[in-house]
Structures are given as structure tokens and as C-alpha cells.
Amino acid sequence: MPDITTLPNYPLAQDEDQGVEAIPSHPLGVKPSGNALLATSNLRSAIGTWQLLPDELILLIFEYLNGRDLLGIGRTCKAFYAFTRAEDLWKTLFVSSPPDSFTWRGTWRSTYLNLPATKVPQVDCSNLYSDALYRPFNCAHIKLEPYVSNIPKRNQIPRLPDLSPEEFHEKWADRPFILSDPVKEWPVYKNWTVGTLLSKYGPEKFRAEAVDWALRTYGDYMADNADESPLYLFDRNFVSKMGLAVGSPTETPDAAYWPPACFAEDFFSVLSDNRPDHQWLIVGPERSGSKFHKDPNATSAWNAVLRGPKYWIMFPSGETRDPPPGVFVSDDQSEVTSPLSIAEWLLTFHAEARRTAGCMEGICEEGEILHVPSGWWHLVVNIEPSIAITQNFIPRAHLTAALDFLSNKADQVSGFKKNVNDPYQRFVDGMQSAHPELLKEAQEELQKKAEGKKRKWDDIVHGKPGDSEEQETGGFSFGFGDDGSDVEVP
Ligand SMILES: O=C(O)CCC(=O)C(=O)O
Ligand SMILES: [Fe+2]
Secondary structure, three states: OOOOOOOOOOOOOOOHHHOOOOOOOOOOOOEOHHHHHHOOOOHHHHHHHHHHOOHHHHHHHHOOOOHHHHHHHHOOOHHHHHHHOOHHHHHHHHHHOOOOOOOOOOOHHHHHHOOOHHHOOOOOOOOOEOHHHHHHHHHOOOOOHHHHOOOOHHHEOOEEOOOOHHHHHHHHOOOOEEEOOHHHHOHHHHHOOHHHHHHHHOOOEEEEOOEEEEHHHHHHHHHOOOOOOOOOEEEOOHHHHOOOOEOOOOOOOOOOEOOOHHHOOOHHHHHHHHOOOOEEEEEEOOOOEEEEEOOHHHOEEEEEEEEOOEEEEEEOOOOOOOOOOOOEEOOOOOOEEOOOOHHHHHHHHHHHHHHOOOOEEEEEOOOOEEEEOOOOEEEEEEOOOEEEEEEEEOOHHHHHHHHHHHHHOHHHOOOOOOOOOOHHHHHHHHHHHHOHHHHHHHHHHHHHHHHHHHHHHHHHHHOOOOOOHHHHHHHHHHHOOOOOOOOOOO
16 A cells, blocks of 8 residues: 655655655654555554554653653553654653763664664554654655755855955845855865764764763764654864864964954954853754754854865844744744744745845855854755854954843853853953943944834834824834844834
């Protein structure tokens, strides 16, 4: 019987000769729920009263069990065996109490239980029909190609060889772009591969989400995992761990890399060691990446790809703009909810996002560097195993935005060491001694913005002087948000 599905997003699991990209069969044979409609038997009938509960709730309840109990309940019937093989259950157990030393064994379950692949039983659960179990497997195997190709011309992120600081400040500080030249000069571009890093730094521990793993263990993970959302190495202390020198090659002859000239000005440097986290080494397998977010503290960023291309999809933000499709933001913008994994977002929202005004997309290839302007939403997915370095900075054009963020969104400020209190005041003090003129300009601009906002609010509430009765009553509907522009103050 062919596989059918109730969910339009799930491709049918078909043979390659049928001309559709094949998703391999689930290792236990579990099929999407829709197949139950025509099935003659269903393993779920063996779970007794649990049948009253949806699969998602069963998995949620299983999250409260420890490893021994999961194994126990998994022995009661094939259906529960399949449920207890859900990788997220074992990942959570592993991450909540990581052992000091372990061997990565291809899955979180096998790693937690220290089971060699030969000891994992092949149980046939082909009469179990469950979207909750099939979905993560499906998402772990989707082909990225349809999403990262055929980028509409209007969406394409511009690509340039290089930019001078003046060109950047005058024309490009608010726009995403890719530079193809500067990174090709970096020693880390010439020398780093996953292999060379493993041989040089294998025992060194790096941060990967909630765990610190020896790089060689992370290398084993990269080479052999089937996660829907692969663990992503994102380490902010790599420069010291790896003993790197960073700086312009004229001043630092043994420099491993240096920011391109157009990104060199960075006003957070006035805080020297008290600046917030600003540089990361990023390593991940194919399909790893970053869900939609804006970078911290209203900073801009560059992201240099050393190995493995990255697909970027980006949107501008602003008071009059909605967040990207599939992303939800609280009223004060302090909480961003992006509930879907990258794969599920691609399946569900990519087509709509591509049609949405403001969308920019591009592939940053090996040896290229991409600019993320302050305040832009971005989602990134690695098309192949990837190594990148990213750095956040405050350019001249976004000094006001950074001051605004530090002073008016103090509760959302992040990345500072615990002992750095009142980052806003520290930043103002630092700017006052290093760049008093620029600080004054930015503060004046901020002041104007605040007054403009107040005026706009007063206009809306009380009507503009000279407004007719009719305009006054209708004012609210076109006061905010309808003109598609991002300019807060006329
Ligand atoms: O390379 C990536 O996954 C993107 C990283 C990123 O967005 C960030 O560092 O803010
Ligand atoms: Fe980012």
C-alpha cells in the first residue's frame, strides 16, 4: 500500500523511480498518521487506556521518565517501544546530566545507554501510524535544495568584491550584502577544515548549545547524527582557546583573521574587556543553523564562511513591520517565539516568506562574508558541514540604535559579564572620552526621535493642530503601520 498522509507538508514516501525525491523509510517503519485510515491493523491498539491520549501528549508524559523507566515501558509493546525511541527524550536526559566521558554512538539514545549500533534491536513497527514520531524523522531528511535554489531576483542579497569604509557608511550600513574578496586572504580560510581543526584541537572543549564537548566528540557527532535540529557548536571563547591572534595583518603579523576594512569601526570597542560577547566560532553539520532572531543589543554583524555554504533568509524590522512568517513577538518585542525547527519552518513558511515584502535571500559561499544590518531578522541553514566566524559590532550608522537599545530596552540587554553593571552608562562614558562629537550627535538624534514619537502620539490622541473633525476621528487607523515605511519620525 502506498503511504498517504493527512498533512499536506509531508511528502509521500515514494520510490526514487517515481520521480519524487525519496525520504528514506523510518528506521522502525513508522508511517504518517494518515496511513491508519486504510490500515488493517494498528500497533496503537496495544497501548490500552493510553489510546485516549494524543501521541504528542504521550511523548510529553514520557519526558518525565528517567532512562530506566523509559526502557521499561518500551518493553511492554511495539508501539511504546517506538515512542521510547524518540530521540528528543534521550537528548533531554543526556543534556540534563552529561557524563564526563562518553562515546558518541550515532543517536542520543545509544549514546546515553552506551549501546553499540549492533546492540540496537531492529523492531518492525510498520503498523504504527504517528505524525508525532514520523515528523522529526521526516524533517531530519528533507532536501534543502528546493528551498535554497531559484531565489527570485528581487530577493537576492547583493554580492560585491569589497567595500571601502566610506561606501559602507554612505550606502550599505542598512542593507545585507555579501563580500567575496576579503576572507580569501585570511589564514583561517586557507588552513581550516573540519579535519585540520580536529587534529589540532581534538581534546579541547567547545560550547555546543547546552553542552561543552571535546571537539573530537563533536566531530563524531557531525559525521553521524540524524537529528532534526543538529546540535550547533557556537563558542564565544574560541580566540583564547585556540590561541589565535586577531588584528590587521600590518599590526599583527601572525593574525589568523581580521575584520574587513568596512566593518573595522566598532564603537563597542570603547568598552574593551567589558564589552558584551561579540565573536563566535560556529561549526555544524548540514541542516544545522540558526532560527529567526535579531542580533543582540541592536548590533550589526558580519559572518564569514570558511567551509560549507550557508543559506540566509532575512527581513528588515521596524515598528510598522510584522515579524517574518512563523515568528511571533511580544508587544514590547522582548520575547521572540519561533516554535518550529528550521526544517519545519522551511516546509511550512518558506514559500510565504519568499513572497513577503522585504525578504532577502542568498547563499554565502566558502571564503565570503555576509553583512547583517542592525535589527534585521535572519534565519540561517548550513547546506553542507560548515565552519564560520561571526562578529557583532556597532558601526557609525547604528550608534543611535545601540544607545536607544541600551537605555530604553535595558531588560533585553544581553551578553555582558555579570559584574558589568549599567552597561548604558558605561558605554556613554566610554564614547564620551573616545568620540564625544559622535556621542553628542547620536544623543541629539535619540532625543529628536523621542520627541517625534511623543508628538506622533499626541497627534493621534488629540489630533494634529488644524485637523478637521473628520481627520481627527479617522486618525488612529492610519497613524501607525499602514504606510509600509519604517521611518518612525517624519
Ligand atoms: O551562522 C549562523 O548560523 C548564523 C549565526 C548568527 O546569526 C549569529 O551569530 O547571530
Ligand atoms: Fe545572528
